[in-house]
Amino acid sequence: MTDKVSAEVGGPVKVDAAFDAVKSACSIRCIEVVRMEEPRPTILAVELTGATRKWHLYIDCDEARLRLPWVATQPPTSPLAHVSYSGAVCIDDGQGLSLDPSRPAEIVAHAALKAYNLLEKSAADAASGYVEFFNELEGYWLHLPGSLRSRAYFEVDGKSRMVKGFVNSRLKTPNWYFAEPDADQPWDVRQEKLAGQRALYVHLGALELPPAKPDKLTPAFIEAVNQRLTLEQLKLWDQLLGPSKNSPKTLALLVSVPRQAGGLSLVAAVFGARAGGIDKSAPVTPLTMRRHAPHYMRERGGASLELFGKHVAVLGAGAVGCVVVDTLAAAGVGKLTVVDYDEYSADNVFRHLLEPLYIDTPKPFGLNFALERRYPGLRITPVTSTAQEWWKTADLRHYDGIVFAFGAPSVERSFSRVLKGRQHDIPVVFTWLEAMDLGGHSVLMWTKGEGCLDCAYRDDEGLPSQASRTSFLEPNQPVTRNLTGCAGAFVPFGPIQARKTGLLAAEHLLSVMTSVAAGDEAPKPSYRFWAGDGTAATEHGLRTAPWFQTARTTSFEEATRMVFGRPCRHCRTPKDPSA
Structure with a gap:
């Protein structure tokens, strides 16, 4: 200061x-x-x-x-x-x-x-009885003499089992890592090419008190844990120690105990073994565990555990689509299919979430690599083809939602019609961004029932129209710009506008996925939007539609009635002739 x-x-x-x-x-x-x-x-x-x-x-x-x-x-x-x-x-x-x-x-x-x-x-x-102390056991363990910070990449679930340990002794302060034996090795382990060694995770109903100052952790603590093991856990203990040999070993023991406040406390120690038993002459080093398991990190970081089993397809991985993908992943969605045939280019850098190092990489692969490292447990399936090619083999039974984020109205309307009336009912979001600083849109429909994207393409009399009644711009105006000729034409908008629209669409989908699954509401179409100030659009001579001004004082509920109040011919439920 x-x-x-x-x-x-x-x-x-x-x-x-x-x-x-x-x-x-x-x-x-x-x-x-x-x-x-x-x-x-x-x-x-x-x-x-x-x-x-x-x-x-x-x-x-x-x-x-x-x-x-x-x-x-x-x-x-x-x-x-x-x-x-x-x-x-x-x-x-x-x-x-x-x-x-x-x-x-x-x-x-x-x-x-x-x-x-x-x-x-x-x-x-x-x-x-030290109930509150054991609620806070991990914090106390952190400050024991010689305690090393370590990482647990497996779920601390109370199921005793062998795990694999890795130690990086080349660092000034050694780091330990623990993972399931058959799981992919953590990035840190692969990067340093660390060799694996045996480690045991056991869950106990209670634990001895750790030492108070000036005492240190000793082999007596390991002995006390051993005395509390069940017969099944003792079999695992024998696996940990391995065949009886005179050569000394360095082993890791991880122990979890219940917290009355909820969850489990996890502590660990490295100890020596010799001749099939605990080496009482070897030092014992406490390990303070930092949990890097997907479920724990989701819960700790505020992501939804209920969404972990969900699968969403995002078609279009540009400036808006990448925000949708990132937001769904951060919210807790466990599996994403990302479809886009385009490569990441220098033109995208300031409007996209990917770093410049991904330039010339297909956008789905770039997002796959970047986000799977960022969000533990996330699985992204990259598809480098057009949406139409993806659709040829897509099975809706494998998805819990779809987002179309490539801003091509003709293609999106054709998908709206193809998706309507499918046997498997899932929410589908169509999202797009208006030019300059005008705003963005998110239209949500279900594959069953009334309401579809074509409902927005009608005039005030309900007749079909080539222009969407949700558009903030008057039709038939050129909005593209280019800096290098026709090959470099683009629709001008900024990163803030793209991110607001991507967030809008992702939140739109997530809200219905969670509320409908919880039984709080029935599947129904809806329309959300945001309207900017339009200053840049005005400066460029663009004319806005009446809806641009009306939208500022219109609620999402009113806008939804405007778009879906009367189903269009593509989604209208046929009348029963006998009625």
């Missing part, structure tokens, strides 16, 4: 003023507080008397990053929830907490009382 900014927020708080604020706050709650000798000039040391013990708190009064200050206590003789091995107390800013930098002493007092409350609860938890 610069001196100027530091001066604006009041500079480091005075320790004396902080103590006065702590004392005042404690007096309200009748908490006895005694000031202790400070270890450093900027640290406030106080003793607060709790229900079962006196808590020594050390609070950093030099916090200048507009967050709650660091608080520590003396490392407990037995582990406590929310207290690290070294004694740091895990307080956080709280949801929505805003700190006033002009009141630094009160911030310190707030942190002190927050730590005190947490410690009192942690002491009660220790007296009643």
Whole structure:
């Protein structure tokens, strides 16, 4: 932080003023507080008397990053929830907490009382079985002496089994990786060409307490885990140790235990083995696991687990289509088929999500490589052909939705007609972008029932029209530009417009996939759009249709009735002559 900014927020708080604020706050709650000798000039040391013990708190009064200050206590003789091995107390800013930098002493007092409350609860938890501590086991394990950060690429599901471990010892701090034996090796492992070795994952109902400072993890902890193994787990243990030989081995043991708060805690350790047993003379290294399994990362990152089993086809992987693909993947859709015959070119760079290194690569292959690395568990099937070629062998039973994003009205209308009346009912989205800064559209229909893209191609009297009534532009206007001649003609629009339209279409599809699957609504057609300000279009002399202005004050529901209020002849349900 610069001196100027530091001066604006009041500079480091005075320790004396902080103590006065702590004392005042404690007096309200009748908490006895005694000031202790400070270890450093900027640290406030106080003793607060709790229900079962006196808590020594050390609070950093030099916090200048507009967050709650660091608080520590003396490392407990037995582990406590929310207290690290070294004694740091895990307080956080709280949801929505805003700190006033002009009141630094009160911030310190707030942190002190927050730590005190947490410690009192942690002491009660220790007296009643360490339930909360084991909810927070992974955080404590992280700070054990010598702990190495490692990655688990397999699902922590409570099913004990052998896994494969890899260690990169060439790094300054060794890294461990764990994956299923028959799964594709993680990219890090392939890149470094690491050799695999045996590792065991077991799930237990409970676990011994890890060491408290100054003790370290020892072979006794491994022995304690071994004593808790079932007969089936002991068979796996024998596989881990392998044939009885005198040569020493380095093995990895991963253990999960239930969290009362939900889910499983996962910890691990590397230990030595010799002559078919645990080598009690070899060191034990704790491993702090970072989970890279698809289901966990989806749940942790806010993606939908329900969408993981869904399969969506996206036809067109240009500026709009690539945003649709990326958004569906980020939302949690597990399988995507991407269809586009075009190659990625330099002309696309500023309107596309792919990096320039994919230039001259077919767009579906570029998205396949880029997004499968970005979203674990995602599977993309790249198809480098026209939509018409793809359709010849497509089986709708394998798809949960389709998005057409190539902005070719004639082709899209023909697909709308071909798809209508299919036995397998799925949602189909047609999305396109208007020129310049006019806006974008998303029309959704179902393969069964009334409502189709042709419904938009009628005039106010309901008669068929060559122009869509959803168009923001008057018909028969040239909108393409070129910078290098006819071969380089293009429709002018920017990346922001493309991304807004891609997001609109992806959200449109996702909303009906989830709501219909949940039974919240019945399958029905709908129309969504966004209208820009049209300044650039006006400057280029383009004339807008009346709908462009009307759309600004029209809801999606009203627009949907405008387009689909009366089914067209292509989707209208035939009347029963006997009725």
